[in-house]
Amino acid sequence: MNLSLPGDAPTISALVLEKIGSFSITNTMTSSLFGDAVLIILCLVAAKFTVRNPGKFQLIIEGFLLGVSSFIEQIIGDKKAAWRVMPLVTTLILFILVSNLVLFFVPILSGFTYNGMTMFRSHTSDINTTAALAFGMVFLSHVYSIHATNVVTHLGKYIQFRHVILSFFKGIKKGIMASVEAFVGILDLISEVSKILSLSLRLFGNMFAGELLVSVLMGMLAIGLPLPMMILSLFSGTIQAIVFGALVAGTLGSIAKEELHKQNKFT
Amino acid sequence: MTAEAALYIGKALCILAMVATAPAEAMVVKSAFEAIGRNPQLEASLFGKAIISIALVESTAIYALVAFFTL
Known part of the structure; x- marks a missing residue:
C-alpha cells in the first residue's frame, strides 16, 4: 500500500494557466478573484443588517469588527486617530485573512485542475501580491503624510539641513548632536525601502513555507502527519x-495623530 | 569545489539563522510569562502583544527561508 502522496512542490512563481496576449492568468490570480467575490458577497450581506433583528451571523461580523477596532485603538493609543485609519486597516486584515484561509474553508477548491495544473493557490503565497500590498501601503503613508502636513515638513523628517545649520549657530556641541540626528534621518530613508521588503517578505514567507512544508510532509506520509502543520499554517x-x-496601523496612526494635533492647534 | 557544492553550503549557512531566532523567541515568551506571573491580571492584554512580537521576531527566520529557496 502506498501511504505517501508525492506531488509537485510549489514553486516561488505561480503557474501560468492561460495567456491572453502578453497578459498571463496565474493560479494565484484565480483564487484572488474567488476571494474577492467572497468578500463582496460578505459586504452585500453585511450592508443589509438591521439593528432591530440581529441574527447569529450579524453578531459574528459585528464582534469581529469590534475586536479589530479595539485592537487598532490599543496600538495607536488614540481613539480619534484610530477611527481615521480603521476602515483601511480592517479591509486589509479581511483581505489577507480571506486569502490565507479560503483554501482551508472551501476544501473543494484545491481539487480543481486546469490542463493538469492546480487552479487555485492562496494568493498571499505569491510574492507579487504581498509586494504590491506592501508598496501600496508605504506609498500611501507618504502621500498621507504630505497631505497631513506639507511637502517641506515631510521631506524635513528625512533631510534636516536647516536644523543642522541653525544648531551650529547655537554652539559646536549642539551642532554635532544635530548632525547625528540628520544622519539618523537619512537612515530612516533606507528604512522606508526596507519596510517594503520586510512587510512583503514576512507575509509571503509565512504562507509559502506553510504550503511547502505540507507538500513535503505529504511526500513522506499522507495520513495524519501533515495535519499539525496544516493547523499551524492556519x-x-x-x-x-x-x-x-x-x-500598517502603526505607520498610518502616527501620521493621523500628527494631523489631529495640527488641527487642534489651529482651532 | 563545484558550483553545486557551493550552493548546498550556502543553503546550509541560511539554516544557521535558527541559531539566533530560537533564543530570541524564547526571550519574548520568557519575559511575557514572567510579567504574567508577577501580575496575572495582565494575561488578557499581554497575550495578543506577545503573539505579535513573536511573529515579528520569527520574520527574521522567514527571511532566511526566503533566501534558502531563492538560492
Whole structure:
C-alpha cells in the first residue's frame, strides 16, 4: 500500500494557466478573484443588517469588527486617530485573512485542475501580491503624510539641513548632536525601502513555507502527519494577517495623530 | 569545489539563522510569562502583544527561508 502522496512542490512563481496576449492568468490570480467575490458577497450581506433583528451571523461580523477596532485603538493609543485609519486597516486584515484561509474553508477548491495544473493557490503565497500590498501601503503613508502636513515638513523628517545649520549657530556641541540626528534621518530613508521588503517578505514567507512544508510532509506520509502543520499554517495565516494590519496601523496612526494635533492647534 | 557544492553550503549557512531566532523567541515568551506571573491580571492584554512580537521576531527566520529557496 502506498501511504505517501508525492506531488509537485510549489514553486516561488505561480503557474501560468492561460495567456491572453502578453497578459498571463496565474493560479494565484484565480483564487484572488474567488476571494474577492467572497468578500463582496460578505459586504452585500453585511450592508443589509438591521439593528432591530440581529441574527447569529450579524453578531459574528459585528464582534469581529469590534475586536479589530479595539485592537487598532490599543496600538495607536488614540481613539480619534484610530477611527481615521480603521476602515483601511480592517479591509486589509479581511483581505489577507480571506486569502490565507479560503483554501482551508472551501476544501473543494484545491481539487480543481486546469490542463493538469492546480487552479487555485492562496494568493498571499505569491510574492507579487504581498509586494504590491506592501508598496501600496508605504506609498500611501507618504502621500498621507504630505497631505497631513506639507511637502517641506515631510521631506524635513528625512533631510534636516536647516536644523543642522541653525544648531551650529547655537554652539559646536549642539551642532554635532544635530548632525547625528540628520544622519539618523537619512537612515530612516533606507528604512522606508526596507519596510517594503520586510512587510512583503514576512507575509509571503509565512504562507509559502506553510504550503511547502505540507507538500513535503505529504511526500513522506499522507495520513495524519501533515495535519499539525496544516493547523499551524492556519494559525500563522491568521496571525500574519493581524501583524500586517498592526504594522500598517502603526505607520498610518502616527501620521493621523500628527494631523489631529495640527488641527487642534489651529482651532 | 563545484558550483553545486557551493550552493548546498550556502543553503546550509541560511539554516544557521535558527541559531539566533530560537533564543530570541524564547526571550519574548520568557519575559511575557514572567510579567504574567508577577501580575496575572495582565494575561488578557499581554497575550495578543506577545503573539505579535513573536511573529515579528520569527520574520527574521522567514527571511532566511526566503533566501534558502531563492538560492
